Amino acid sequence: MSDNIAVRMAPSPSGFLHVGAARTAIFNYLFARHHGGKFIIRVEDTDEKRSSEEMIQAILEGLKWMNIDWDGEIHFQSKRFDVYREHALNLLNDDKAYYCYCTPDELNEKRQKAQKEKRTFLYDRKCRDLSDEDRAAMDAEGRRKVLRIKMPIEGEGSFDDVIAGTLKRDYRELDDWIIMRPDGRCTYNFCCVVDDHLMGISHVIRGNDHITNTFKQVVTYDALGWKRPVFAHIPLILGKDKSKISKRHGAVSVTEYRNQGIFPETLFNFLSLLGWNPGDDREIMTRDELIEAFRLERISPRNAVFDPVKLEWMNSEYIRRMDDNELLDKARWSLIEAGLTTRLSIESHWKWHLRVVQLLKERVKTLNDFPRMARYFYTDEFDYDEKGQKKHFFKEPDDSLDMLKRFRDELSRVGDDFRQDEIEAALRGLSEKMHIKPALLIHPTRLAVTGMTGGPGLFELMELLGKEKCLQRINRAIEYIQQKPD
């Protein structure tokens, strides 16, 4: 019923997938899938100076990582100049465009003059009404020429936008812009119209920084006798200081979030909720739920600030809901990369590593938190937390030493399978004998065994570490306290 729905993402090759572009892609994707329409990718590389294969690959990789799939082949505008030229020339034949012989230098001079006089620069249409003789003379001189479209000189242009409503603009603020360069390559605004029409794009969903372009583009549709698509200009993503998000705001490319240990599902979910909401209180939503709920009309017209803190929270929600085995499968790489373990170890001792992940699952926000918080499971090389040692080792060093030594001796009597209930019984038994609260024993022990003041339950953590490791680390702490001159 809606098989005539088609949308596109039109990235210009910038070298990486920006979160703003990613969110535009997501909205297009969600809209297409909701309606069972097509989602096309068209690379806007008409300016070959600024394009390269690597840059395009980076963008495509970002999309693939977020599992955003597109329909059909990827289109490259750089391969379609002939098509654009043909339509540009049609406009010339229909007297809806004309050749302009003004040089960039002349134009720049006028532009600067206008700037100095605090006027908006608009092309003065010097060449719009050149006579055939004038043109012939210029051509005879071999002067370079561009093709400009004839925009209405006065009156009001307008178009309907799903998000912003009816937008109007006085034609006196728009000039006859260039549609084709001297070498026959057409420019963005023109190529965009031609492609959107030829590719059957029904809805143009893009950033609202394109609104000015749209006034130019709708005139082009009309001049070509083509039906306008539906426009939906989505608000921009802002940084913390409320200016358009950029590198100085921290991470802007999806790759950076991947490197920070954020799941693609999280970023997808988070970005889809920036400027849009399903109309109820849901926030953690599966892709299918998002597709089902997505409505263009519910996109807010307001710019939105990107909040990385909420992104991390959302990621922690995904972690907690994830199956343990799957989580280990994802976390293993950061553990390996941090040099804490090896692929072989994880594969051959899956159950043990799985236990590590289970103990940390409730406490991490990103995949990168695993190596940080699991260090002591993998290596003896860790320092004691600064505040922790002051409080649990050196506040009453003699007491700490006494407790640690007595607990060590209790522990050595626990069976070699070192079950957590037995460890706990040993500790609580000792605390009773000493007439002290268990916590007084627990804190120094935790610090001795993990170097940290927080973490998973002490007894389950010790069981996983094993008897030998625990005794060894407690002894090490005892020496550490004895050696430290106070």
Next chain:
RNA sequence: GUCCCCAUCGUCUAGUGGCCCAGGACAUCGCCCUUUCACGGCGAAAACACGGGUUCGACUCCCGUUGGGGACGCCA
């Protein structure tokens, strides 16, 4: 500067004239749970930018001010 857009808690937002002395989420702060850290539970603080209208009644409609953003290329 000109033009366009926007304006609810710090942030993301709900709200389309009475249901709102404004609801949810993140963050913050308390309390509970607890060996710690988290999780979880309960609770607190926190917003309709301002000024005029319209209306019996405005967060919701209109105008203006202020603030913010964007666009002003032979870039996309």
